[in-house]
Amino acid sequence: MDNKIGVFVCHCGINIASTVNVKDLVDYAKTLDGVAVSKDYKYMCSDVGANLIKDSIKKNKLDGVVIACCSPRMHEHTFRGVVEAGGINAFNLEIANIREQCSWVHEDKYRATEKAKALVCGAVAKAKLLEPLEPSKIKVNPTALVIGGGIAGIQSALDLAEEGHKVYLVEKSPTIGGRMAQLDKTFPTLDCSSCILTPKMMEVANHSNVELLTYSEVTGVEGSIGNYTVKVNKKARYVDLDKCTGCGDCVEACRLKGRIISEFDEGLGKRSAVYIPFPQAVPLKCTIDKDTCLMLTRGKCGTGPLCVEACDAGAIDFKQKDEEVELNVGAIVVATGYDVLDPSAMHEYGYGRSDDVITTLGMERLINSSGPTSGEILRPSNGEKPKSITYILCVGSRDETECTWCCRIGCMSALKHVYLLKEKLGDDVEINVCYTDIRSFGKGYEEFYRKIRGMKTNFFRGRPSEVRNAGDHMTIDIFDTTTNKLFEIKTDLVVLVPALVPRADSDEFARILRISQSADGFYLEAHPKLRPMDTFTGGTFIAGCCQGPKDIQDSVAQASGAAARAANILSKKELESEPLISCVDEDLCSGCSTCIAICPYNAIELDTEKDGKSHAKVNEALCMGCGACVVSCPSGAMQQKGFKDKQIKPMIEETVKK
Amino acid sequence: MSITDLTSMGEPQTEQRKEINERLRRLQDEISDYCYQCAKCTSGCEAHKLLELEPHKIVALLKRGLIDEMINSEIIWTCMSCFKCRERCPQKVAPVEILFALKNLAVASGKQIPGNYTAMLQSVLSIGLLQDVKSITTKDNKTKTRTDLGLPEISKPADPTKFQMMLSKIAVEKV
Numbered sequence: 109m110d111n112k113i114g115v116f117v118c119h120c121g122i123n124i125a126s127t128v129n130v131k132d133l134v135d136y137a138k139t140l141d142g143v144a145v146s147k148d149y150k151y152m153c154s155d156v157g158a159n160l161i162k163d164s165i166k167k168n169k170l171d172g173v174v175i176a177c178c179s180p181r182m183h184e185h186t187f188r189g190v191v192e193a194g195g196i197n198a199f200n201l202e203i204a205n206i207r208e209q210c211s212w213v214h215e216d217k218y219r220a221t222e223k224a225k226a227l228v229c230g231a232v233a234k235a236k237l238l239e240p241l242e243p244s245k246i247k248v249n250p251t252a253l254v255i256g257g258g259i260a261g262i263q264s265a266l267d268l269a270e271e272g273h274k275v276y277l278v279e280k281s282p283t284i285g286g287r288m289a290q291l292d293k294t295f296p297t298l299d300c301s302s303c304i305l306t307p308k309m310m311e312v313a314n315h316s317n318v319e320l321l322t323y324s325e326v327t328g329v330e331g332s333i334g335n336y337t338v339k340v341n342k343k344a345r346y347v348d349l350d351k352c353t354g355c356g357d358c359v360e361a362c363r364l365k366g367r368i369i370s371e372f373d374e375g376l377g378k379r380s381a382v383y384i385p386f387p388q389a390v391p392l393k394c395t396i397d398k399d400t401c402l403m404l405t406r407g408k409c410g411t412g413p414l415c416v417e418a419c420d421a422g423a424i425d426f427k428q429k430d431e432e433v434e435l436n437v438g439a440i441v442v443a444t445g446y447d448v449l450d451p452s453a454m455h456e457y458g459y460g461r462s463d464d465v466i467t468t469l470g471m472e473r474l475i476n477s478s479g480p481t482s483g484e485i486l487r488p489s490n491g492e493k494p495k496s497i498t499y500i501l502c503v504g505s506r507d508e509t510e511c512t513w514c515c516r517i518g519c520m521s522a523l524k525h526v527y528l529l530k531e532k533l534g535d536d537v538e539i540n541v542c543y544t545d546i547r548s549f550g551k552g553y554e555e556f557y558r559k560i561r562g563m564k565t566n567f568f569r570g571r572p573s574e575v576r577n578a579g580d581h582m583t584i585d586i587f588d589t590t591t592n593k594l595f596e597i598k599t600d601l602v603v604l605v606p607a608l609v610p611r612a613d614s615d616e617f618a619r620i621l622r623i624s625q626s627a628d629g630f631y632l633e634a635h636p637k638l639r640p641m642d643t644f645t646g647g648t649f650i651a652g653c654c655q656g657p658k659d660i661q662d663s664v665a666q667a668s669g670a671a672a673r674a675a676n677i678l679s680k681k682e683l684e685s686e687p688l689i690s691c692v693d694e695d696l697c698s699g700c701s702t703c704i705a706i707c708p709y710n711a712i713e714l715d716t717e718k719d720g721k722s723h724a725k726v727n728e729a730l731c732m733g734c735g736a737c738v739v740s741c742p743s744g745a746m747q748q749k750g751f752k753d754k755q756i757k758p759m760i761e762e763t764v765k766k
Numbered sequence: 767m768s769i770t771d772l773t774s775m776g777e778p779q780t781e782q783r784k785e786i787n788e789r790l791r792r793l794q795d796e797i798s799d800y801c802y803q804c805a806k807c808t809s810g811c812e813a814h815k816l817l818e819l820e821p822h823k824i825v826a827l828l829k830r831g832l833i834d835e836m837i838n839s840e841i842i843w844t845c846m847s848c849f850k851c852r853e854r855c856p857q858k859v860a861p862v863e864i865l866f867a868l869k870n871l872a873v874a875s876g877k878q879i880p881g882n883y884t885a886m887l888q889s890v891l892s893i894g895l896l897q898d899v900k901s902i903t904t905k906d907n908k909t910k911t912r913t914d915l916g917l918p919e920i921s922k923p924a925d926p927t928k929f930q931m932m933l934s935k936i937a938v939e940k941v
Binding site: 456507509510570572573574587588589592594 | 803805808809822854857
């Protein structure tokens with residue numbers, strides 16, 4: 109006996125009603141076999157609409173409901189609750205999407221209405237055959253994983269740890285701190301970056317709920333919301349962390365001291381093969397760079413490795429190997445940060461051709477007292493103090509040939525530098541800022557911009573087209589659109605403000621995490637306004653610049669938000685899972701195991717009975733309902749609940765017939 | 767085929783004007799609306815320092831539809847077609863393309879082409895090059911030809927008459 113169906117058509121204001129003839133659709137639905145009642149309302153998702161559905165279910169003793177409205181992505185969840193409140197199973201509901209798939213994409217009213225009728229007709233055919241389903245329960249592992257030890261990752265880890273959750277904080281480089289550790293001061297308050305960052309680094313490292321895994325990379329993620337299994341490769345440091353005191357004697361002794369380009373100093377300084385990135389590193393331990401160390405690349409280092417000789421603690425261990433560990437967690441916060449566009453791609457600006465063309469991050473290292481020049485502003489070419497410094501903003505940003513987006517921090521970081529450089533070099537230093545638009549949109553930013561305007565800075569509104577080497581200085585032609593004149597700037601040091609880009613390995617890492625990327629390559633949020641920290645993968649959240657360029661304040665805010673979203677899951681003992689998963693018709697299954705090989709979640713195993721006959725068995729906690737096994741099954745034994753062949757086929761037939 | 771046939775078309779060519787106007791309208795829709803006036807084109811413009819061409823302004827004028835103002839001005843003839851503006855524009859706007867269309871429109875409207883341009887055209891018509899191949903003088907006052915420098919010979923049209931005829935055929939569409 110087929111279900112008795114009620115059809116409810118939503119106007120969605122004028123979204124549907126202006127294109128689809130709702131009255132016509134309601135009348136048509138009444139004529140369909142099995143439909144006991146058909147009604148419409150302006151906003152079916154409102155309280156009044158919900159009550160209309162609930163009352164109709166009771167009054168007409170309905171077994172199933174079809175709602176013709178917006179996409180199920182939008183309101184299926186809402187309507188399941190309504191149907192359940194009406195007294196029938198939440199899964200005896202079928203949505204006919206007559207908004208996104210009909211009214212929004214068609215103009216012809218008559219044909220749109222006919223299409224809406226076909227969609228409703230098919231939905232009714234399926235609803236008649238739907239079976240009640242019960243969600244299964246999943247136990248939640250209350251542990252969290254935070255990937256990336258920059259300010260966003262630190263904040264998320266701290267928030268989750270304070271909530272009482274055990275947190276693994278995995279960082280790829282030898283120390284936590286991220287990009288913020290490279291900065292000298294922060295805009296617009298001019299707080300010393302490390303003065304506000306290092307206490308957080310210490311706090312997270314010493315927190316009893318946090319386990320820090322530095323110099324480690326996530327290499328695999330399996331499982332799903334509530335129960336992830338994560339593989340982490342702890343790279344060999346060739347230094348015993350328990351023995352190393354961070355004294356730095358080995359760094360001083362290293363035969364390659366001052367010969368390896370320092371990534372942390374943006375190529376403006378040199379380090380040894382064994383190194384501590386910066387004095388406040390956490391953990392304050394040495395790391396041997398296996399790509400440059402003579403012992404590790406050639407197997408010998410002069411008459412013997414000097415670091416071993418220098419280390420009183422005996423911490424150096426060239427035999428150390430990478431180690432793989434497995435973590436079990438319930439939720440993941442991804443905070444992997446950003447890269448800076450390599451401006452040598454914009455060949456006209458001379459980066460890489462002239463030593464005196466540097467980037468904003470490079471300038472941060474020059475300004476910073478623990479940087480390569482101990483905080484003195486010196487031209488990389490000759491070590492002299494520059495008399496004139498020129499900033500070029502939007503290098504590769506807002507650019508259809510490089511990065512179409514705004515980097516959101518370039519204007520403010522350049523303005524901040526103007527202040528710091530005037531402080532360091534005196535009022536006499538000439539500072540030119542070539543800008544396209546100054547975007548000082550945050551709290552206190554415009555006020556800061558005004559302050560810099562008053563500091564005798566030459567603002568040129570326009571973009572230079574070329575930086576030319578002219579012997580001991582550089583020249584830049586810039587057409588200033590505020591005066592309508594071409595200026596030739598002679599300058600000693602050029603600072604490019606490059607675009608922020610997704611990390612080089614972000615594509616590969618997105619695949620490991622099974623999360624999506626937007627067209628620009630940054631990780632994609634589930635909804636740009638309402639779910640900015642969620643991904644489409646349940647239990648995996650994003651924070652900071654991996655989602656898109658942002659400043660420290662926004663990164664921290666988003667990181668706390670992501671932690672709260674993760675805690676939402678971790679604080680529950682169990683979660684209800686969607687019952688729309690696969691099931692096996694054991695009589696039909698031949699045990700061929702095709703589905704086992706194809707399942708991406710390892711949710712199917714082979715069950716052998718006493719009589720020796722074997723068949724597939726679905727682990728309901730692991731199945732995500734992707735449907736891969738269903739389509740691969742040669743005998744049709746594998747079916748997806750709520751989408752069984754016997755439910756879908758009549759739906760297709762009826763839709764097409766109409 | 768004489769030079770006059772190519773450069774002063776005498777009567778305004780209505781059909782062609784229509785076609786070029788259409789081209790300009792397309793350029794306006796496709797590119798000039800996206801220009802945010804950063805003036806990177808003008809900062810690097812080879813014709814700006816001496817000849818005061820401001821490509822970013824050309825784009826702005828097109829955006830406002832002030833086409834007559836431009837085709838009546840000699841400034842459009844100063845573009846050297848170096849294509850740097852197109853190469854470096856962050857918004858893929860190409861002032862050089864607009865300038866081509868404006869020059870075509872000026873000719874089709876029967877405007878006079880500046881004298882230097884005519885001389886250049888004459889040279890192209892007669893030898894296939896803007897100017898004949900020259901030797902250079904080095905710092906130490908030695909004269910060098912292309913052969914001395916190991917550079918290949920520059921090819922010239924084998925049959926000048928045929929070349930001129932073909933060129934005029936194209937020139938009906940583009941200067």
